[in-house]
Amino acid sequence: MAVHNADIASMFNRTADLLELQGANPFRIRAYRRAARTIADLPQSAARLVKSGADLSELPGIGDDLAGKIAGIVKTGRCPILGQLEKEFPAGLTELLNVGGLGPKRVMALHQSLGIDNIDDLRRAIRAGKIRTLKGFSEKIEQKILHALETRGTQEKRFKWIVADETARPLAAWLSAIEGVKKVVVAGSYRRMKDTVGDLDILVTCAKGSPVIDRFVKHEEVAEIVSRGATRATVLLRSGLQVDLRAVPDISYGAALYYFTGSKAHNVAVRALAVKRGLKINEYGVFKGDKRLAGRTEEEVFRQVGLPYIEPELRENRGEIEAARAGTLPRLVTVEDMRGDLHAHTKASDGRNSLSEMAAAARALGYEYLAITDHSRHLTIANGLDEKRLRKQCEDIDRLNDKLKGITLLKSCEVDILESGKLDLPDSILKELDLAVCSVHYKFDLPAARQTERIIRAMDNPYFNILAHPTGRLIGEREPYALEMERIVRAAKERGCLMEINAQPDRLDLNDIHCRMAKDAGVKLAISTDAHATGHLRYMTLGVAQARRGWLEAKDVVNTLALKALRQALKRK
DNA sequence: GCCGTTTTCGGCCCGACTGTTTTCAGTCG
Numbered sequence: 125m126a127v128h129n130a131d132i133a134s135m136f137n138r139t140a141d142l143l144e145l146q147g148a149n150p151f152r153i154r155a156y157r158r159a160a161r162t163i164a165d166l167p168q169s170a171a172r173l174v175k176s177g178a179d180l181s182e183l184p185g186i187g188d189d190l191a192g193k194i195a196g197i198v199k200t201g202r203c204p205i206l207g208q209l210e211k212e213f214p215a216g217l218t219e220l221l222n223v224g225g226l227g228p229k230r231v232m233a234l235h236q237s238l239g240i241d242n243i244d245d246l247r248r249a250i251r252a253g254k255i256r257t258l259k260g261f262s263e264k265i266e267q268k269i270l271h272a273l274e275t276r277g278t279q280e281k282r283f284k285w286i287v288a289d290e291t292a293r294p295l296a297a298w299l300s301a302i303e304g305v306k307k308v309v310v311a312g313s314y315r316r317m318k319d320t321v322g323d324l325d326i327l328v329t330c331a332k333g334s335p336v337i338d339r340f341v342k343h344e345e346v347a348e349i350v351s352r353g354a355t356r357a358t359v360l361l362r363s364g365l366q367v368d369l370r371a372v373p374d375i376s377y378g379a380a381l382y383y384f385t386g387s388k389a390h391n392v393a394v395r396a397l398a399v400k401r402g403l404k405i406n407e408y409g410v411f412k413g414d415k416r417l418a419g420r421t422e423e424e425v426f427r428q429v430g431l432p433y434i435e436p437e438l439r440e441n442r443g444e445i446e447a448a449r450a451g452t453l454p455r456l457v458t459v460e461d462m463r464g465d466l467h468a469h470t471k472a473s474d475g476r477n478s479l480s481e482m483a484a485a486a487r488a489l490g491y492e493y494l495a496i497t498d499h500s501r502h503l504t505i506a507n508g509l510d511e512k513r514l515r516k517q518c519e520d521i522d523r524l525n526d527k528l529k530g531i532t533l534l535k536s537c538e539v540d541i542l543e544s545g546k547l548d549l550p551d552s553i554l555k556e557l558d559l560a561v562c563s564v565h566y567k568f569d570l571p572a573a574r575q576t577e578r579i580i581r582a583m584d585n586p587y588f589n590i591l592a593h594p595t596g597r598l599i600g601e602r603e604p605y606a607l608e609m610e611r612i613v614r615a616a617k618e619r620g621c622l623m624e625i626n627a628q629p630d631r632l633d634l635n636d637i638h639c640r641m642a643k644d645a646g647v648k649l650a651i652s653t654d655a656h657a658t659g660h661l662r663y664m665t666l667g668v669a670q671a672r673r674g675w676l677e678a679k680d681v682v683n684t685l686a687l688k689a690l691r692q693a694l695k696r697k
Numbered sequence: 698g699c700c701g702t703t704t705t706c707g708g709c710c711c712g713a714c715t716g717t718t719t720t721c722a723g724t725c726g
Contacts, residue, residue: 151709155698187699225715227724260723264716312726325726351725353714358725368726370713383711388726395710400703406711 126572127171127198129163135203136160136190141218142209144228145235158185161389163194165442167641168610174198184443216242222280224272224350225265233258243278275348275360280322283365284599285666286629288314288321291365295343296326299369302339304330306374311384316436317669319599319632323366327384333371340369376408378421383407389441397429397445405429437672442640454675457651459668461678463686464493465661467538467561467592467624467652472517473498474506476657479517479524479533485658487531493687495534495652496521497561497592500548502540509537511553518556532687534558538592543567545581547588554587559694561624561652563592564605572606579607580615589694590650591616593626593633601630609638613645620697622682625674627653627667628660639674648682648693 140156162185163170173180174195181191197203213235219242220231234240237258238249246269249255255266292310299308305328309315312325330336333355341349341357350358356370372380383391384407391405398405403412409419410428418424423433431448435456438444447453468482469475477485479496486494498517499508509517518535525533539562540548547554547562554560562582570578582588594612595604616623623642626633631654634642642649651667653660671681678684682693 149698152698154709158699185699189698225724229723260717262717268715323726351714356713356726358714384726386726388710392710399708399710404711408712 127201129166129170132170132194132197133160133164135197135206136163138218139203139206139209141221142206142213144221145213145217145232146209147228147232155185155190158389159190162186165440165637167637167644169608170194171198172610184441214241216245219243219278220246222278223269224276225268226272230261233260243273247273281364282320282322282600284629285314285317285319285321285632285669288324288365291345291361291363291367292324292326295324295345295367298343299326299328299336299340302328302336304332305336306330307377309381311381312368312386315385316387316439317666317673319635319670323368325368325370325384325386327377327380328369328371329374329377329380330371331373336371337369370407372407374420376419378424379405379409379419380407382422382425385436385439387440390439390445393441393445394429394431397431401429403428435672437669438675440673454677456672457668457676457678457681457684459665461681461684462491462651462664462668464491464495464534464683464690465653465655465664466495466534466536466559466590466650466683467497467626468494468655468661469498469538470496472513473503473508474656479520481658482655482661483524483528483531483533485661487528489661489664491531493532493534493690495536495559495561497536497538499565500537500539502542502548503565508540508548511549514549514553515556536561538563540565541579541582543570543578545578545584547582547585551585551587554585557587558691559589560587561590561592562588564596568596568602568605570606572608575605576608576611579612583615583619583621586696588619588621589696590622590624590652592624592652593628593631593654594623594638595633595635597631597633597635599630599632604633609641613638613642613647616642616647617645618697620695622648622650622694625649625651625667625670627651627663627665627670629663629666632666632670634670634674636670636673639671639676643674643676643680649676649680650682652683 136156137160140153143153162183180186180194181188220226238254240246240249250266250270255261256263296308296310307329309327311327314321328336337357341352345361346359347362348360358368360366395405403410409416410425418428426433434444434448470479470482499506501508501510514537521533521535535558539560541562541564542548597604651671653663655661
């Protein structure tokens with residue numbers, strides 16, 4: 125039985141939950157959570173690292189003890205300390221921690237005084253009016269718990285970045301128009317460009333916060349005010365999206381923006397650095413004793429702790445602080461670096477626009493080239509092209525290229541990778557193309573080893589250039605198919621194949637961690653929009669954002685190259 | 698439980714809001 129990184133992370137997180145209930149040392153609890161995150165973020169399989177004899181205690185936040193526990197989990201599939209804790213507490217108790225307003229202390233009070241062991245027990249106790257009788261509780265708290273249970277449940281809901289963006293932009297504009305508001309920025313994971321956003325963290329600067337807060341909580345989209353004070357408020361919008369608004373004076377803008385952008389793990393690590401220098405960082409500034417040293421800009425804050433500016437996309441405590449100290453931060457790729465798009469559809473398969481419309485839209489974005497990649501025949505539902513139709517399209521492209529000015533259409537195809545690992549079109553036509561973009565569109569449920577071998581076999585075809593949406597995930601809808609990504613990346617490197625960052629807002633595939641893994645292995649990437657309409661070409665910003673989160677520089681991304689150099693880079697080994 | 702350009706022991710980020718409390722604990726981000 126293979127132990128996945130997610131399994132180990134989940135065991136450590138559950139251990140942390142139970143330790144919280146037990147009232148254990150908070151720093152010990154934090155150590156388990158930190159280790160869980162480190163393992164979850166790890167691009168390689170921890171199980172394979174253990175088996176190869178690697179020293180996991182080299183990883184951040186993992187010492188000898190946890191390295192030993194990881195090795196044990198890999199060998200036995202079990203975590204003894206977790207097993208021990210699970211015997212001490214009823215199985216449903218940790219779920220109560222996910223109810224808003226309930227933390228470890230209150231959960232334990234409910235458990236010990238009323239024998240509440242799970243959500244159902246909790247509901248019954250509320251209905252019976254028992255909770256209000258407990259010391260430290262009240263009727264008000266009882267109703268709050270009930271309300272949280274009914275409106276938010278126990279599952280954290282995350283929104284695709286682009287969905288959050290649809291709310292964030294107009295809300296920020298609305299806030300800007302309030303009298304006295306100077307600056308408005310949407311910070312948090314939205315600013316870090318995470319693929320999904322749990323809530324919106326909006327920062328405003330103004331001389332006096334409370335009038336702004338008062339206006340904010342009366343916004344027509346606000347369904348519920350969760351909390352409201354003089355400098356911050358938390359509301360739930362009708363859409364279910366939570367918005368935290370924080371108001372600070374303009375002089376604290378940089379410090380507050382930095383604090384509110386996070387990530388939490390990044391902030392905690394940088395604040396610890398500050399402590400070592402005898403400084404304190406909070407949302408109002410950087411302080412030495414009572415003396416304020418910085419806070420107007422983020423750059424000032426970084427400077428005080430001896431660091432260069434770190435881009436928001438990197439602030440995940442995944443090594444960026446160490447890189448900043450060492451002066452080895454990457455120069456992240458930007459949208460302006462992009463010279464073309466290598467994955468786009470037309471009406472010939474399932475796109476909405478013609479060749480010439482797509483070409484015009486790409487030229488309007490300042491691109492030098494656009495690869496036309498309609499589907500291949502196997503994808504009948506998308507009206508995929510067979511050899512004959514593709515040949516005809518190639519002729520159309522040649523004719524169009526003769527007429528086009530300022531942009532070149534590349535002859536390509538999104539070729540299905542068949543279950544056997546064969547490509548869906550014969551070499552006789554593939555060799556006519558400028559490049560082949562290849563992808564999996566069916567049989568998602570193969571075991572990891574077979575799915576991996578299927579793709580590697582496809583890469584063995586000398587005309588294979590780019591592996592498109594490599595994991596097949598649809599954010600919030602479909603899990604990635606089981607895959608041994610390390611083997612895929614290695615195979616791509618050996619064969620001179622590239623991997624795609626698909627910029628569709630519901631794909632963003634590869635994700636940030638796999639981007640970094642590919643980069644570290646020396647595999648080049650293509651950031652492609654998979655546009656099915658002219659407007660989709662603009663999704664490039666989302667793909668670039670994932671690339672940036674994956675530490676990619678322009679030199680790692682093949683479609684930052686001019687056309688001639690691109691053709692060279694596409695040549696197989 | 699981790700970690701070390703103060704430390705192998707003794708620290709571990711920091712503040713806002715809520716509710717029940719007359720000074721703070723619990724929760725959250």
